[in-house]
Amino acid sequence: MMHAFPGGTPALDFAGTLRYRHRSEPREDLSSPESLGVWFRESGIAEHEIPCEATDLRAALALREAVHRLILARMAGAAYDRDALALVNAYARKPTPVPQLGATGRHVEATLEQAFAAVARDAVAVLGGPDAALLKECGNPECSQVYVDRSRGARREWCAMDPCGNKIKAAAYRARKRMSGQKTG
Template sequence: MILRSHTGAKYRFDPGALCLELTTTGGPGEFRRFEVLHTPADLAAWVARSRLSPTPDLDIRQVEVEAARTFRDALFRAATARASGVEPQRGDLDVINRTAGHPPLTPAIGPDGQRTWTATATGTQLLATVARDAVDLLTGEYAHRIRVCSGERCHLVYVDTSRPGRRRWCSMEHCGNQHKVRALRERRDEKG
């Protein structure tokens, strides 16, 4: 995904899981100020940027956008709890499970051999697909590798799929680079 920092700089961010891509659209509490899911078109635009490409034909209703925000907030809290070594709240897991309980998008192989989707899908099917990915992440082999970026003002959530399992930053070109620049300045100031 291509994200934009608070300064306007663009950078690449790979959260390592489809479900965590949704957490870049806003969040609960203090993260509400970053909300971008207001209309069905906003949710469709997120899908177009996600790893669900090619984008399925979607028929999204406003109530499904509201459900997307509720699910996203529950996922954000559950993932950050897991990153902190704490068990997620039962209510958040209930939201994730309820969302995952609906029929998902149905993939197919197109005439060109590429993935496509069988029919126009609802927002509920879209959310079920993302929620099933969340269930797989939160219960799978990488559940212990869910992390929150170590950047000073960054709260992006990702799953560390690196072989050594030592990823600290949402993006080396953004938060990792900022950390290196700060550390270099501190070393120069100590010598100066």
Template sequence: MRFEFTADRPVLDFLPTLAERGHTDVEQLTAPKDFANWAVQAGIVDQPPPVDDAGLRHAKALREAMFRLVQALIDGADAAAADLELVNEAAAGPLPALRLEVDGMHRNGDLDAVLAVLARDCLELHASDDRLALRWCADEHCTRAFVDRSRGARRRWCGMRGCGDRAKAAAYRQRRRIPTA
């Protein structure tokens, strides 16, 4: 499976591995290998880390806690203590080991190292200026959060490929249906 990476932040790219929350709830991490492959495609590690069913459940639990933290940040609400505890605990873990070799940089780590990168990015998001530009995608079925770095801060879609294209096509079809007087 190929995953989408549009958010420029690992945590914001990880959260939509459960897509269309509250609508169709499309789970993209259905097997341990899915998370391992996501970690490689995200560039966090070079080789898929070993992940078992318990590890996948832990990764999903952390994903949901981070989603609620991002949701609270966007909505200006207080974060739940249990979510903070889970994310803080994961962030305290070891990071992937970096090694520069003749052929380039290599990143090696296990499941905990990948989760530490994601948890730390979630925490750093709360402390960075990006938190002020954090938005939800305007597509009614999309539940992606994104950082609006557009000029004038008027971006509405998580990405033009997908949500933005669908919105533009729908607006075009609507204009074509309405006869002009």
């Protein structure tokens, strides 16, 4: 797989395609129109890669940033950015991919507009539903992935164990060993 999906919903994972936002140089996972088409396939929104152009990628990045701004506002208890809200709602009004049943099983064909609509509707569902209270940002200081914490007692700390949880746990282990004067191996 080319992309990671630790958020628990397509909208959170889509917003997380700009990784490590807290670094001076974040990592862009949607670096080409092809990577956008792959993301929609890997996310399960579409069965096949959706052909995308450079203008489609720009539209996707605008949608992604709008979703991200809404997520941050919801987590902070702040008012939603009007432009971000308008963009997400505009896409959410459009038709989404429709699963079909065929002789070989279930399949989903999607246009780019339908894929954008699926992300936008998922953002509406997450931010306007009970999962909104479960949103957390990864505990790795460099990571900016937001996820739905459905763990028992809401004790999840990282977007995923690999790499974030493992990195933090290993650093804590090395720090404890340094404090006790032991070699870390």
